[in-house]
Amino acid sequence: MVFVQERKEQALKDGVFPSTLVVKLGGSALAEVPDSWFAALARLARAGVRLVLVHGGGKAIDTWLEALGGTPKSIGGLRVTDESTIPLVEMVLSGLVNKELVRHLARFGISAVGLSGADGELLKVRRHPNPSLGRVGHVVRVSLAPLEALWAAGFVPVLSPVSVGEDGEAYNVNADEAAGAIAEALGAPVVLATDVPGILAGGRLLSELTPEDVRALGASGVLKGGMLPKVEAALRALAGGAPWAVILSGRDPDALTALLAGEAVGTRILPEAVCSESPYPKAGEGR
């Protein structure tokens, strides 16, 4: 046990991790992300890894919406966001959740700057083609300049997914999609941390999948609700040249350090060519 811990610490010291990394913390796990995650993120930031943290907050929006007499509704994992709901979404995500995370990161020595997709036009969106979703956008353009400016100044960007439309208005964007679009633009790996250990099928954790496997699982109905934008984000990151995308539990204290040490954790989605050579068990039992 001690040996495993030492090996993980050594791997972090040795730099066995990417130079740029997108980490998305889902609202379903945000309140329960263990200290070990923040300590690992702090080590990455200190080691000069260009880190982007994207956060969700779907649960917090639900709580506020219900407190105000509203009823949360979603289609295919995306929130139906009418004109009266978008200000609440922006207040909760870009205000409360974003700033709480920035303050929390400071406790671990991470100097973070909170921003939303609207800042520096980081994420430019177009209205989602499904009119029933209301003010929901899908990302059509990513400007990396705000991230690069923050990295150059030594800050870790912490991103709320609320973004700006081509019409200049605020749009609600799913946080997985925001993370996937940024990972695509950077060609960087993306870690999608949520409240389940990864993609489950018949109660089993699928530890490694190709994009083709993911599409087949989607078509077979195994992937539902909030898992749908996650796999879309993973596929988008890979399409941009990311070497991998992983979906794992943001509640597991060891998950991030294990991942960074190169261990099989969660569900890893790899490009087809790499997948066949991977040392990880394909579609088998994972952690």
Ligand SMILES: Nc1ncnc2c1ncn2[C@@H]1O[C@H](COP(=O)(O)OP(=O)(O)O)[C@@H](O)[C@H]1O
């Ligand atoms: N095949 C699947 N394997 C695991 N989880 C799944 C699957 N299909 C749907 N889900 C659901 O996806 C949820 C995670 O998405 P979501 O609730 O949106 O989390 P987050 O807030 O982290 O984005 C899980 O809690 C689970 O209910």
Ligand SMILES: CC(=O)N[C@@H](CCC(=O)OP(=O)(O)O)C(=O)O
């Ligand atoms: C359009 C859309 O679905 N937006 C999301 C944005 C927050 C989010 O994605 O939070 P999680 O990561 O916790 O799911 C929402 O309003 O819930």
